[in-house]
Amino acid sequence: MLAQPVVRLASLADAGAIAALSRDTIETGLPWTWRPERVANAIRDPNTNVVVVGPREALEGFGIMIYREDDAHLVLFAVHLAKRRQGIASTMLLWLEDVARAAGCRRIRLEARRDNVAGRNFYSEHGYHERAIDKDRYHQGVDGVRLEKWLQSGTPEPSPDA
Numbered sequence: 001m002l003a004q005p006v007v008r009l010a011s012l013a014d015a016g017a018i019a020a021l022s023r024d025t026i027e028t029g030l031p032w033t034w035r036p037e038r039v040a041n042a043i044r045d046p047n048t049n050v051v052v053v054g055p056r057e058a059l060e061g062f063g064i065m066i067y068r069e070d071d072a073h074l075v076l077f078a079v080h081l082a083k084r085r086q087g088i089a090s091t092m093l094l095w096l097e098d099v100a101r102a103a104g105c106r107r108i109r110l111e112a113r114r115d116n117v118a119g120r121n122f123y124s125e126h127g128y129h130e131r132a133i134d135k136d137r138y139h140q141g142v143d144g145v146r147l148e149k150w151l152q153s154g155t156p157e158p159s160p161d162a
């Protein structure tokens with residue numbers, strides 16, 4: 001049986017490995033925008049949690065979540081290709097959802113590429129709903145999908161930005 005992944009908060013020393021994993025697993029075919037300095041700024045930001053699984057020299061996965069008023073935004077999220085289907089993403093997502101709940105967030109929002117079947121299936125398994133398609137969101141011909149999950153019971157209010 002595989003050991004349960006251990007989620008930890010990233011330190012500044014993880015910024016380079018996180019940026020490289022973003023370049024190789026999320027920003028493929030797109031300009032590389034999450035470079036080490038931008039990741040380091042996210043790690044420093046008090047309204048952002050950057051979490052990782054695995055040692056710095058062999059990072060297995062990471063997630064970046066920003067808290068804005070009562071919304072949380074999962075900005076970047078990935079697992080190393082060689083480490084997929086072992087529950088690493090699920091463990092990180094549950095960790096981030098628990099923190100968002102504890103922080104009083106009512107909803108988590110995120111975007112994925114429309115052609116990202118694995119990501120869309122993963123989020124669907126975790127109770128995320130697809131709200132809208134954004135044409136050419138990432139690049140000409142690369143559409144996005146907006147997803148969200150309500151964390152607390154009650155009737156969701158329509159979001160003005162959706």
Ligand SMILES: CC(C)(COP(=O)(O)OP(=O)(O)OC[C@H]1O[C@@H](n2cnc3c(N)ncnc32)[C@H](O)[C@@H]1OP(=O)(O)O)[C@@H](O)C(=O)NCCC(=O)NCCS
Binds near residue numbers: 025076091118121122
């Ligand atoms: C999406 C991603 C984060 C999933 O990571 P992971 O650690 O493999 O996910 P888990 O092992 O926790 O998977 C949980 C469930 O999600 C679903 N799932 C995950 N990968 C899937 C795939 N390739 N195809 C279909 N379903 C998938 C399955 O239901 C899976 O459960 P199972 O393995 O028991 O069938 C990973 O594929 C990844 O990093 N992709 C590239 C970056 C990305 O798409 N990020 C998210 C959008 S920004």
